[in-house]
Every structure is written in C-alpha cells, then in structure tokens.
Amino acid sequence: MAASTLTEVARLAGVSPATASRVLNGSARIPGKDIADRVRQAAESLGYIPNAQAQGLAKSSSGLIGLIVHDIADPYFAAIARGVQEAAREQHKMVLLATTVGAPDSEKEAVAAFAARRADSIVIAGSRTSRAEDLEGNTELAAELDRYCRNGGHVSVIGHGIVGAAAADGYHVVNVPNEELAAHLATELATSREEDFVIVGGPEGLFTSDDRIRGFQRGLASAGLPAADVIRTDFTRAGGFEAGLALAARITASQPGTETKRLCIFAVNDVMAIGAAAALRSQGLRIPRDAAVAGFDDIETLRDFRPALSTVHLPLEEIGRQAASRAAGPSADDAGSPPITGQVILRRSTEVAHPTSAESVA
Amino acid sequence: MAASTLTEVARLAGVSPATASRVLNGSARIPGKDIADRVRQAAESLGYIPNAQAQGLAKSSSGLIGLIVHDIADPYFAAIARGVQEAAREQHKMVLLATTVGAPDSEKEAVAAFAARRADSIVIAGSRTSRAEDLEGNTELAAELDRYCRNGGHVSVIGHGIVGAAAADGYHVVNVPNEELAAHLATELATSREEDFVIVGGPEGLFTSDDRIRGFQRGLASAGLPAADVIRTDFTRAGGFEAGLALAARITASQPGTETKRLCIFAVNDVMAIGAAAALRSQGLRIPRDAAVAGFDDIETLRDFRPALSTVHLPLEEIGRQAASRAAGPSADDAGSPPITGQVILRRSTEVAHPTSAESVA
C-alpha cells in the first residue's frame, strides 16, 4: 500500500490534480475558499504527504543541503553541523550528511552523490590539504565541484578553498582567520614569560594546521622570540598524546640542575592539546607547573577539562550557520554576514606558576 | 545549464535511453560490450550524473536513511550518528539529518519530512518521554510512524519504543539495558563502602533517566542499602551543575564534627556528571576526596576528564549502526545482531579515598 497521491486527493475532492496542487503546495492565490477546504480535507483524511522526489523532479530543486565532514562524532564537526542544521531549518531544508575521512576522493564521491540528489547547496567542512599525494584527488574534487556549480549548485567551503578550484559562480569560502588568531595567541603567551615554545602540529600540508603553525611562529617572532620547534603528528588526540610523551621525556630529562625554562606547548587544536596534556600527566608531570599547554578551537565539551585549557575560541556553530546560509544565496542579509572572528582565551593551563595558588580556577 | 541527462548520453552514444540506463545503472547483464563502452564513454564525456530524484521516483525508493536526534552537537548523539552513518555507507545510502529538541511534535514533523522524501528507513535516537503534556504529541508521532510503516517504511527506535506505537511491521526497537546496567553500577559502588547515595536525574518522565534511576535504586536495595535521594534537574550539563551546587552546599553544611559519610553522586549521564563535578569543584570540594561521582554513557570526549569518571560504557556507535542496519531489513545477518550490552567502568572519581595516593590514575 503506497502512500496516497495528489491525484487521489484531487479525485476525492472532486477537482483536478492541478487545483489540488495549487491548494496544497503552490504559491499563487487559491481563493477557491470552498474548494480549497474540500481539498485540504481530502488530503487530511487520506493522510496525504507530498512526494518530495516528484516535486523535486518537477521543479528541479530538492530542498536539500549537503554537508561534508571528516567525522560527525568529532566535536569540532559536530558543532559546525549544528550550525548548518539550524540554518537548514530556517531555510526549510534538510541536511544530507556525508563523512569522509579527509580523503579527497571520498569527498569527490560525496559531492557527486549530492549532485545526484540535486542538493541545492553543499557545505564542505574539514581541512583542505596540499600534500602532493592528494594533488590528483584535489584536482578531481575541484572538477566535480566546478561541474556542480556550473549546473547551478552552490558550494561553501569552511576554512580554505579547495586547491585548484576556480572561483566559479556559487562558490564561496568562509574564511577562518587561523593564522591571525594563532599569532595573537602566541603574542599573548609570549608576554612576560620566559619559556621555550613547542608546537604540536598535524601532518604537513594540512592547511588548518599549517596556518596555525605559521601564525604562531609569526607571533613569536614579532615578540622577539626564536621560532618554536614543531612536532608533526596526527591531527587527533592520539597524535597529541604521542607528541606529549616525547615532550614529557624532554622535560624530564632536562630537570636536573640546569636552569631550564618551562615548556609552553601549543597544540594546533584542542583535542590534540588534551592528548598532549594526558601524556604529560601520565608521566607524572603537572600542568601548568611543569609545562604550559594551549590548544585551539575551544571545543565546548572540553571546557570542563582541568586545568582549564587556554585556547582560541572559534564560533563553530556560527561558522556552520554562515556557510549554510551563504550558500543559500544573498537572500536574507544583503550586506553579507560579518567575517568570522575568534578570540584568545587564556585559562589555567598556561598560567605562570604561582606555587601557592592551588585553588585559582580560570 | 542543467546537468546532462540520460537521454543525452543515449543520443550521443547512438542508443536508446533504456540501453543507456541498463549500462549505467541497471543490474541485469549488459554484454553489449562494444555498445556498453560507447555508452560509458559518452556518459564520461558529458559528465553525466544520474538524477537520484528521478531514479527514486521511478523505483520508489530513495536510498535515504532518516536520522532523528535531539542535538547533533551532543556527543552522545554524535557517536550514534557516526554508527548510523557507517551503516548507511555500507548500504550505499545517505543519511538525512533532523534535529528536534526532544519535542514530540517536532519529531513528528521530522518523520513526515522523511516520509515525504520517501526515506527507506528512519532511526530515532533520543529518549522517549511519558510526561502527560507530551501525551498528545506522542500519540501523533506514533500515528505518523504507523502510517510511514504501513507505506512500507522501516523504523528503528533507540532505547524505548514510542509510547503508544503499535508493533507494526517494520517497527524495531534497539533495546539498551539502562536499568540493568544502572543496577549493576549501584551494586559495584555499594560494595565495601559506606556512603550516602544521591541520584542526579533528568526530568520525570524521561525514560532513559527514569530507567537508570530505577535500576540504580534497585541495585542499592539489593545491596541492602536505603533508597537514594533523587534530585530532578535538566538532562544537561547545566542541570548537573545546578544539582551539584545544591549538593555542595549539603556537603559543606555537614562537614563540622558530625561523623558524615562521604556522598556518592550518581548522575544519570556523563554530561550531567561532569556538570555536577564542576559545581563541586567550584565550591572548593574535591573528588573523590569530598564526594564520589559517577556518570553513564562513557562519552569518548570526556575520558580525559580528571578525576577519571566512573561510568557505564555504552557502545554508542554500535547502537547506531545496529539501529540503521536492523531497519534495513534482515538482509545481512539473519541471526539478528546481538543485543546491546554495556559495561560498568570504575575509575578514579569513585575511588575510596586513600589520602596518600595522589598519583593513582585510573
């Protein structure tokens, strides 16, 4: 027993399908008042639900927003997804989800799938990469997106634009000032401190990571400090943990006698920072006494972590929302939404050690 | 410039649309070898992407899985979503996301929207409620689901079944043994301890919460202990925090002289537990010294929280995956997937206070 159709409703109401359509979905005036009620009633009694596929086919638009993330369980992406979802709700659309593991070819597939479903727009979150091995994948992805745009689709990419993507119509980028913010964080951290800085970064070629590293180094430089060592590892908690272990060894080794500066560790995202902190702790080191740790993103779920993590707040939800609404066209706010900004937040994890202040909570 | 169609491909290849369809999508044999290649090449050169809407309309099935959650940014739901997403990928389907704030009527809308899109199946996560004020909403939701099922849809609900939903065809429930596990947690906690138990629960009528409360009380009873006080609050971190504040006052008040037992707080989910812990800490109390805290769910992102939180591990991802594949029909594993089980995990937050063990990490 398939769902009832518009035709059935029309028949029951004693009108033509066209009329029924106008009453139930169309936009133009339908003052048939008497007839309109009959149709509505018929629809109601039949439990009529319009077939979105058919509607979409007829007017070639689907009311779908495609969202591509690396992993929906990652709090970073989950927060963005929430923003996208909210925007979608406002636009009376639904979001179609695709998760790739950052692999460009898998992203390409997702774009093709969205294109097949005639998604009205696509939001791509998750960092772009410039690694040589991804070059081909990136090119194909760019081509796929380009085709999608040429067919009238709207794309908005969060962070960096797709490598090799021509600035086509309907192609937007929501810029996140990773570099500037990282620089800002570095200068804040460099102020009135005397410590060695180390950066725990993701794999080379990951834009988000590279931008943050570059920015941090720049900030250090502008504060007259030497460049920090950079440890490359996975862009995950596990990666942070691994790096943390190495750093713990380094700290422990330099303990005896030598007047050592405290280590200040900047992990390019919060999750890595937490991993690094866990590693230090597992080696009996304490934060911020033995080392300072800072992250990036200000993930909500991690805010109760102790010692409270210094980080850079990013309005993730707003980023997602903006990406989704920008792709919807310049409808609402012609002025365009305001650029994304972040904010350095210094908390306990990078406090200068005051031996006595045990209870100071950020 | 709209995307190219199958007809165009067919024309370019000099064959009929039907043939082209068979080559590009159909399943039956298409050994036209020579012709098949021509078609494929034509498709390639035109950048042909099948229109899923049209395909869906023609074969009345959409390749879509609808997922309903309260909030995709909540790590609990995000983890489930990951599981659903994985199952979807295996089924070569895509997931359509809808977030409700737990409001039955909003869930009803989501179901209708999924039905409109002819989703092949729907997964509903997020706790069911039995509050009087939700009765009407629940009934409508049940009706909507029932209709959806009658039209051939498959539904699987995580946790409790929808209140008032008749066991229709295609309606499945993925049971989560909340009560048993909570009971188990209680008995573990009750062993060799002498403390007062308090439960921080969600609003009355929330099945997930109520089940866990009931189970915990049962466990306490079977250990010969009196029932614990129950504090009702929001099913969120903020709720946990609020309750934690009240409890902190209670603890502080009873400090002087009176031989007081330590308080053991069971929050019905991890996020609430974290909130409660934060509240205690904000009042200068320490865990587990001044109070023990336990949660439920074993949220991954929270595992680095210190003191490590005792909790009940739930295979969230597997739950999502199972829900999605069960709804896909008894295709893969006829034996049906194994029932969901959890596991009590005792960590630092409920350790019996050993004044000297400062570095014992769970």
Add this chain to the structure above:
DNA sequence: CTGTTAGCGCCTTCAA
C-alpha cells in the same frame, strides 16, 4: 540483446 512504450507523482504553461 536492444528499442518502444508507459508511467512514477508532481508542477506548469496554456486554454477555457
């Protein structure tokens, strides 16, 4: 094995 003929359910000109 391939082409032809009908729809799938809806919307949208175009007449009436």
Add this chain to the structure above:
DNA sequence: TTGAAGGCGCTAACAG
C-alpha cells in the same frame, strides 16, 4: 479561477 496537457529524468514492462 479552474482544468487539460505536457514534461521533469529515469526505469520497467513489453515487443522486436
């Protein structure tokens, strides 16, 4: 204002 007719892109029966 309402109805009739055609088409959105594809698939599924039939023919050939």
